[in-house]
Amino acid sequence: MLIRLLYASxxxxAVTHELxxxxxxxxxxxxxALGITGILCYGADIYMQVLEGSREAVNKLYNEITCDARHRDVTVLHYEEICERRFAGWTMGQVNLAKINPSLLLKYSERPVLDxxxxxxxxxVALLEELIATASIVCRP
Structure with a gap:
């Protein structure tokens, strides 16, 4: 069984290029090797990440993330069973929201920032779907 988990932290x-x-x-x-795909969005001091894969693998990884010293205030935003992956092409794609048109963020929130x-x-989830549709997700091998 596949699941998709979206969380924020x-x-x-300080979020640096090296981090x-x-x-x-x-x-x-x-x-x-874990069969996990997804994307990482970041802006200012916020991370938003989608993890897709088996329930066991995703839950285990999420639990590790909650204990990771690089993250605080880890919160599940959305969790669902899925029939197919939306992020199958990315072992971990990335979106630097500082490079996204602020009007896209404003479309989904009260202010043009990732919150x-x-x-x-x-x-x-709708924001992430639009990022896919606009080819805003970057992945390097």
């Missing part, structure tokens, strides 16, 4: 330290590369590198090397704590999980 706040960065415990993002470290998270992505670890994800991209580890996720294929998944202030919107519904479904609004966050």
């Amino acid at each position: 706040r960065a415990a330290e 993002i590369e470290s998270i992505l590198s670890e994800s991209r090397s580890r996720n294929p 998944p704590y202030a919107v519904s999980g479904l609004a966050s």
Whole structure:
């Protein structure tokens, strides 16, 4: 059985290019063997990440993330059983929301900033769907 989990967290330290590369590198090397796909969005001190895969693998990884010192205020935004993956092409895609047109963020929230704590999980899912549709997700091998 496949599931999709969307969560948000706040960065415990300043989000730097090196920190993002470290998270992505670890994800991209580890996720294929676990059968996990997804994307990582980040802006200011907020992370929003989708994980897709088996219930066991995704839940285990999510539990590890909640204990990861790089994250605080880890919160599930949306959790669902799925028939197919939306992010199958990415072992871990990335979206730097600082490079996204603010009007796209404003479409789904009160202000043109990433704040998944202030919107519904479904609004966050809709934002991610639009990021896919507009080819805003980046992935390097």
